[in-house]
Amino acid sequence: MKTTEFTLDLQAYVDGELDASRRAEVERVLASDAEARELVAGLRQIAELVRTHEPVIRVPETREFYWSQIQRRIAQAEAVEAKEAPQASGAMQWLRWLAPALGVAAVAVMVALPRGEKEGTTLAANDTVEDAVSMTFRSDADGVTIHWIN
Amino acid sequence: MFLDTRPKLLTPTSKPAMIQPTKITRWLAFLFTLCLMGVGTAAFAGETRYKVELVWGTDDAKAASPEMKALSPEVQSRLTQLRWKNYFVVKSEVAAVSTKEAKKVTLSDKCAVELKELPNGHLEVQIHSLQAGADPKPVASKTMSLKNLQSGELIAYGGNSKDRWGDAWLVIVRADQPKASK
Numbered sequence: 001m002k003t004t005e006f007t008l009d010l011q012a013y014v015d016g017e018l019d020a021s022r023r024a025e026v027e028r029v030l031a032s033d034a035e036a037r038e039l040v041a042g043l044r045q046i047a048e049l050v051r052t053h054e055p056v057i058r059v060p061e062t063r064e065f066y067w068s069q070i071q072r073r074i075a076q077a078e079a080v081e082a083k084e085a086p087q088a089s090g091a092m093q094w095l096r097w098l099a100p101a102l103g104v105a106a107v108a109v110m111v112a113l114p115r116g117e118k119e120g121t122t123l124a125a126n127d128t129v130e131d132a133v134s135m136t137f138r139s140d141a142d143g144v145t146i147h148w149i150n
Numbered sequence: 151m152f153l154d155t156r157p158k159l160l161t162p163t164s165k166p167a168m169i170q171p172t173k174i175t176r177w178l179a180f181l182f183t184l185c186l187m188g189v190g191t192a193a194f195a196g197e198t199r200y201k202v203e204l205v206w207g208t209d210d211a212k213a214a215s216p217e218m219k220a221l222s223p224e225v226q227s228r229l230t231q232l233r234w235k236n237y238f239v240v241k242s243e244v245a246a247v248s249t250k251e252a253k254k255v256t257l258s259d260k261c262a263v264e265l266k267e268l269p270n271g272h273l274e275v276q277i278h279s280l281q282a283g284a285d286p287k288p289v290a291s292k293t294m295s296l297k298n299l300q301s302g303e304l305i306a307y308g309g310n311s312k313d314r315w316g317d318a319w320l321v322i323v324r325a326d327q328p329k330a331s332k
Contacts, residue, residue: 133290133292139228139231142227142228142229142230143228143298144228144304145294146229146231146232146306146307146308146320147290147306147308148307148309149289149290149309150310
């Protein structure tokens with residue numbers, strides 16, 4: 001017959017709340033007592049069921065709490081943008097000066113570059129009239145360009 | 151003691167340097183001469199002489215007419231792209247061309263060439279087809295840079311002869327006195 005005290009010890013054993021000496025004594029009894037072992041198994045099963053099926057109670061969010069969360073996230077996003085903005089504006093300021101300067105430099109280069117002809121290129125066709133030329137062949141070595149008319 | 155407190159007028163301490171009239175005249179005369187030389191040079195250098203030749207290409211050893219002379223060996227050696235063995239000059243003309251106006255050279259009763267120096271440093275060579283009773287019809291127009299022409303390059307039009315099977319006609323244009331010949 002299990003005393004109430006021993007039953008409480010078994011409960012404490014299942015919960016892991018016994019000290020070392022008391023746990024050793026309970027394990028010695030469990031080794032020889034099948035009924036005690038069955039009780040321990042039942043207690044563990046109940047504990048598992050309670051843990052896995054315990055309902056989760058959520059605190060309902062009020063409207064104020066909901067909008068405060070949105071406000072907080074907006075503030076966080078603005079703080080991040082404010083940190084990135086000075087870097088971007090600095091780059092944009094450089095770009096504002098660099099873009100027109102590059103454009104002027106490009107125009108100056110185009111004007112300054114000589115428009116010479118490459119040696120050995122074909123003629124600059126000036127087809128202001130009906131072009132009956134069917135083919136053109138050129139020999140750089142001979143220095144001759146012949147336009148063949150069919 | 152009487153002090154003269156009237157405002158004092160500024161008086162020149164020395165006379166301004168007078169420019170000698172003769173110096174002005176000399177400078178003006180010098181500048182005028184320079185201008186005249188420039189105009190004259192420009193006018194003289196405006197025209198360039200080009201040689202235009204109508205050439206007959208054939209495999210025959212002799213020309214169809216005794217008036218036809220063989221094409222110069224220097225020019226013929228540069229026609230290696232073409233297959234004909236012999237080339238005879240039908241007609242040869244020298245035309246002075248400038249940017250101001252085009253120069254037309256009639257080579258035969260069927261063919262004429264118009265030369266004009268363009269402002270972009272090219273020579274336009276326009277070939278015209280001539281027909282009796284009709285206006286000249288431009289057939290083709292090509293250009294070559296003056297620099298290339300002055301270095302001795304040739305520009306030519308060619309075509310198969312419609313009168314004689316296997317022969318060809320050529321119109322060769324080159325600078326009359328190139329600076330560097332190839």
